[in-house]
Amino acid sequence: MNFAARLPMYQKIEQERDTKVVAYVTGDRPNAETQIGSDCIDMFVDALDAIGPTKRISLLLHTNGGNTAAAWRLVNLIKTFCDEFEVLIPYKAMSAGTLISLGAHRIVMTKQAALGPIDPSLIHPLGPQVPNGNQLARVPVSVEAVRGYIDAAKQDLGVNDPSVLGGILNDLSNKVHPLVLGEIFRSRTQIRFLAEKLLNEHVQELAKRQAIIDFLCADSGSHDYTINRREALALGLPIEKPSTDFYETLKAIHKSYSEEMLLGVPFDLMAVAVPNQTTNYSLVRGIVESVDSGSYGFVTQGSITRRPVQTPQGPQEQIEEQRIFEGWKTL
Numbered sequence: 001m002n003f004a005a006r007l008p009m010y011q012k013i014e015q016e017r018d019t020k021v022v023a024y025v026t027g028d029r030p031n032a033e034t035q036i037g038s039d040c041i042d043m044f045v046d047a048l049d050a051i052g053p054t055k056r057i058s059l060l061l062h063t064n065g066g067n068t069a070a071a072w073r074l075v076n077l078i079k080t081f082c083d084e085f086e087v088l089i090p091y092k093a094m095s096a097g098t099l100i101s102l103g104a105h106r107i108v109m110t111k112q113a114a115l116g117p118i119d120p121s122l123i124h125p126l127g128p129q130v131p132n133g134n135q136l137a138r139v140p141v142s143v144e145a146v147r148g149y150i151d152a153a154k155q156d157l158g159v160n161d162p163s164v165l166g167g168i169l170n171d172l173s174n175k176v177h178p179l180v181l182g183e184i185f186r187s188r189t190q191i192r193f194l195a196e197k198l199l200n201e202h203v204q205e206l207a208k209r210q211a212i213i214d215f216l217c218a219d220s221g222s223h224d225y226t227i228n229r230r231e232a233l234a235l236g237l238p239i240e241k242p243s244t245d246f247y248e249t250l251k252a253i254h255k256s257y258s259e260e261m262l263l264g265v266p267f268d269l270m271a272v273a274v275p276n277q278t279t280n281y282s283l284v285r286g287i288v289e290s291v292d293s294g295s296y297g298f299v300t301q302g303s304i305t306r307r308p309v310q311t312p313q314g315p316q317e318q319i320e321e322q323r324i325f326e327g328w329k330t331l
Helices: 003-017 039-050 068-079 098-101 144-154 161-173 178-201 206-219 229-235 244-262
Strands: 020-026 055-064 082-089 107-109 129-132 135-138 275-288 294-311 314-330
Touching: 003 055, 003 098, 003 161, 003 244, 003 275, 020 039, 020 244, 039 055, 039 178, 039 275, 039 294, 039 314, 055 098, 055 294, 068 098, 068 178, 082 098, 098 178, 107 178, 107 229, 144 161, 144 178, 161 178, 206 229, 244 275, 275 314
Parallel strands: 020 055, 055 082, 082 107
Antiparallel strands: 020 275, 129 135, 275 294, 294 314
């Protein structure tokens, strides 16, 4: 299953909904994940230039999220080419994907589709580290987790003494660098500002906009919370339930790119490598495609060598990986 298989399905949607479809998939294959980033902008420019100004654009979206600034830029780019913007979600549009959806005049969700909280998680060069094999890895710091820690001290524990609160903040700054904390609170303000601007165009009531933002930024509880179609509609988002035929088309498109990108199969270097040989590999880890522009893929290509080595503990196998190419290319 590849772009050639999906092409007639895109054409069917375009004809039936009087729209132009652009698909954006950031892969969530275990050990080969990608996310929304500014590197996709050039691909979108090429796709949108091929389409030209049009009445409606439907962004078919599958993502776990990514860079907030890139998501904001992407929404504004698409809207410069159309009068009406809708998002089609066959399976999920989490985090920054949900932020993109907030800018849509209409969000089409299947019964299995999910949105999620938009509170950002920050990975910073000065962020906390945890052991990862023989190395230390930076871990993301959740904006709302930091807020929850401080709120728990004030509200749940009833801490009001400024000196005690100062001690709590000082202890927190020993765990998380002060510059990271400053960036976290700046990000929290920014995400609410962006959500407000995106919702303002099609959610007219201030109280309703504020309720949506509060839920997506804080009240949902955790970043991995999933919001189904019914709950999204109850929140006040412009949700559309697809017809039975349209649902089957969206489901088939999701199956097609999932099979092409092997989203349900963890990427395992040991499984790819052949003993005592060098094996080449190529992974499609992201997709931007449309009827008019064709298909672009975020591709990782490399070679893996698997050979036996002698160690003090006895013979073991060693894996050596060399990246040959990583980036966007025409598929």
